[in-house]
Amino acid sequence: MKISGLKFGVIGGGIGGIAAALALQQRGAQVTVFEQAKALTEVGAGLQISANGMVVLRALNVVGDMPETAVASGGTMIRDYRSGRLVSALPPPSAGTTYYYHRADLLDALHQAALRAGVEFLLGARVEQVRKHPSDAEVALDDGTRHRFDCAIAADGGRSAIRTDLNGPETPAFTHQVAWRAIIPWSEHAETVRAALTMGPGRHVVTYPLRDQSLMNVVAIEERSDWTEEGWRLRGDPEDLRERFADFGGEVREILQQVQKPHIWALFLRPVAQTWQNGRIALLGDAAHPTLPFMAQGACLALEDAYVLARAFDDQSGIQQALEIYETHRRSRARKVVAAAGANARNFHLRGPMRLAAQAALMAIGPRLSRKYEWIYSYDATA
Ligand SMILES: Cc1cc2nc3c(=O)[nH]c(=O)nc-3n(C[C@H](O)[C@H](O)[C@H](O)COP(=O)(O)OP(=O)(O)OC[C@H]3O[C@@H](n4cnc5c(N)ncnc54)[C@H](O)[C@@H]3O)c2cc1C
Secondary structure, X not given: OOOOOXXXXXXXXXXXXXXXXXXXXXOOOEEEEEEOOOOOOOOOOEEEEOHHHHHHHHHOOOOOOOOOOOEEXXXXXXXXXXXXXXXXXXXXXXXXXXXXXXXXXXXXXXXXXXXXXXOEEEEOOOEEEEEEOOOOXXXXXXXXXXXXXXXXXXXXXXXXHHHHHHHOOOOOEEEEEEEEEEEEEOOOOOOOOOEEEEEEOOEEEEEEEEOOOOEEEEEEEEEOOOOOOOOOOEEOOHHHHHHHXXXXXXXXXXXXXXXXXXXXXXXXXXXXXXXXXXXXXXXXHHHXXXXXXXXXXXXXXXXXXXXXXXXXXXXXXXXXXXXXXXXXXXXXXXXXHHHHHHXXXXXXXXXXXXXXXXXXXXXXXXXXXXXXXXXXXXXXXOO
């Protein structure tokens, strides 16, 4: 089927929604993005984009071979929490370089590329409902306006209301994981830049530099039984953060000392959606497959979704067939990656003798560990 001339409405102007809009528009569709926020903004935080995400960004001409604003990763240092002792140094995946992005920089690069391609953005546009009709999909906004499209893509995030319309009500479950996030100024310049993953019982901290290494991204995750609110932008108390990670030593301790304005975010999850599309409306990104961040793959999966969705319209006889192809290709991949991230939630937070045994194993096989995940990084959605 010819995608050119088809009209798409994309709900959500996050990384997934904008990437999908760009991929569809570049293939000849006419795309409108509805974003409830008045401006396209991302929280101050970092994102690791591994080779499987980078291949999509390059195919969409969002970045060239060497992204200008991101930092190339030279691998990951796994450290023990008490002293910061090095347990293992993981080399970069052989599938290709991972880049450390400031979220705002990646979102801006996608937005600029989408504007250049001709995507229309409606900001401050909160979608109340998306309805399937026999020959189109209707997007209803909370200001009472209605827009008709050949196809609607719901990239409205982990708490997607459109997913509920397609799958019925599901209550997001608290995973008992709480993420603290902050960016601090940084002055050390490394020739080879590596992330540090510091593991302790029930907690871990990930740090890596951003931009020209003038910033350090800090993510500290702890298991916790209590939580009442769900949200991105809750402010945390830096003293509380330091207290909760008080037994962490070495460099990570110094980094946590410098955190001034952390955000704190409880991680709620729904399983990978059972139904991704209904022939006119399709889910994409976190709306379809929210994941724990322990494989750093949520945004990468959303980028893959975007490319596979747009490509599914090549050679298909209709919208329904294209969406079915998209769903079939993406659901199994998302399930496997989300399960790998879930398994790491346990591996990262081991306690007592289990932790020591895991460290011994890591010392022995650490450098080969990256190979275990090659199937994630070597996936090429554009191939
Ligand atoms: C601590 C942490 C670290 C992470 N690190 C990484 C990493 O290193 N690498 C990686 O690949 N992934 C990472 N992720 C995952 C990644 O952040 C997400 O998977 C990704 O941002 C999802 O993008 P999205 O576009 O699907 O959803 P979102 O970014 O949630 O975007 C959804 C958009 O939809 C809009 N919206 C919602 N409802 C409506 C409505 N009704 N009308 C209009 N607009 C609406 C929202 O305002 C928002 O802009 C991490 C996640 C966490 C929690």
